[in-house]
Amino acid sequence: MKNLKLASRETHERTAVTVAGIEVGRNFAVIAGPCSVESEEQVLETARAVKAAGANMFRGGAFKPRTSPYAFQGLGMRGLRILAKARQETGLPIVTEVIDPRDVCWVAEFADVLQIGTRNMQNFSLLKEVGKSNRPVLLKRGMYSTLEEWLNCAEYILSEGNPDVILCERGIRTFETYTRNTLDLSAVPAIKELTHLPIIIDPTHSTGRISLIGPMSLAAVAAGADGLIIEVHHNPSEALCDADQALTPDTFADLMSRLRTLKSFLDQQPCRGDR
Numbered sequence: 001m002k003n004l005k006l007a008s009r010e011t012h013e014r015t016a017v018t019v020a021g022i023e024v025g026r027n028f029a030v031i032a033g034p035c036s037v038e039s040e041e042q043v044l045e046t047a048r049a050v051k052a053a054g055a056n057m058f059r060g061g062a063f064k065p066r067t068s069p070y071a072f073q074g075l076g077m078r079g080l081r082i083l084a085k086a087r088q089e090t091g092l093p094i095v096t097e098v099i100d101p102r103d104v105c106w107v108a109e110f111a112d113v114l115q116i117g118t119r120n121m122q123n124f125s126l127l128k129e130v131g132k133s134n135r136p137v138l139l140k141r142g143m144y145s146t147l148e149e150w151l152n153c154a155e156y157i158l159s160e161g162n163p164d165v166i167l168c169e170r171g172i173r174t175f176e177t178y179t180r181n182t183l184d185l186s187a188v189p190a191i192k193e194l195t196h197l198p199i200i201i202d203p204t205h206s207t208g209r210i211s212l213i214g215p216m217s218l219a220a221v222a223a224g225a226d227g228l229i230i231e232v233h234h235n236p237s238e239a240l241c242d243a244d245q246a247l248t249p250d251t252f253a254d255l256m257s258r259l260r261t262l263k264s265f266l267d268q269q270p271c272r273g274d275r
């Protein structure tokens with residue numbers, strides 16, 4: 001891809017992005033937590049559960065980009081304070097979304113990783129702003145975007161001086177309606193051919209179906225993904241956002257144990273090539 005200077009695989013060795021001691025790209029990252037921060041009790045209970053199950057980062061949105069203006073928009077600053085408590089109590093680094101360039105500076109004070117959501121992938125002023133911050137960025141693929149458009153967005157962040165970009169495939173829009181989006185799992189090996197940046201998979205937003213999250217997580221590991229981001233809620237039926245796709249802590253723990261089994265099996269196999 002000729003426009004890529006800093007993101008290109010041709011000119012750069014494989015990058016690992018370090019988040020609180022976890023080298024994403026070398027260590028498998030499992031980011032888990034609710035779609036949105038709703039209350040201190042909800043966040044702390046879910047954070048304790050995902051930590052016990054083996055997650056190494058915690059997610060939760062304090063700013064929610066919602067399709068409807070009448071839907072829950074997140075707790076904002078109050079939500080960030082709750083996330084800080086979860087980090088203090090569990091030690092898990094926090095991944096949280098930023099949706100407005102004016103907020104980047106102070107959201108970065110609470111977040112260990114700044115998430116750019118699918119709807120903002122090509123919000124260039126937001127990309128430039130996170131490119132100036134000293135926090136790693138989780139850049140989700142735009143739901144209508146090609147790999148080339150996505151990597152050019154990573155290039156925006158890198159070219160502002162921030163080298164720490166983690167890509168996240170979260171499904172794209174196709175004619176299929178059974179699933180919320182269509183998970184493009186081929187993005188994993190394709191991205192590894194094109195760029196040195198790590199790539200993780202979001203099986204939650206790509207499928208929108210609890211029954212498909214486990215199989216797609218396992219498939220992501222087999223495809224060589226560097227991690228997963230999975231929504232977990234201590235009481236999914238009461239979630240204010242994305243209730244239909246959140247795993248319970250028990251289901252998540254069960255999935256984690258299957259992931260560990262698969263990972264250790266794959267790690268024992270001699271691997272030719274890049275994986």
Ligand code: PEP
Nearest residue numbers: 035117118119140170205
């Ligand atoms: C989310 O992670 O909760 C989210 C809104 O994701 P996406 O931007 O992929 O829809």
Ligand code: MN
Nearest residue numbers: 035231241242
């Ligand atoms: Mn969500």
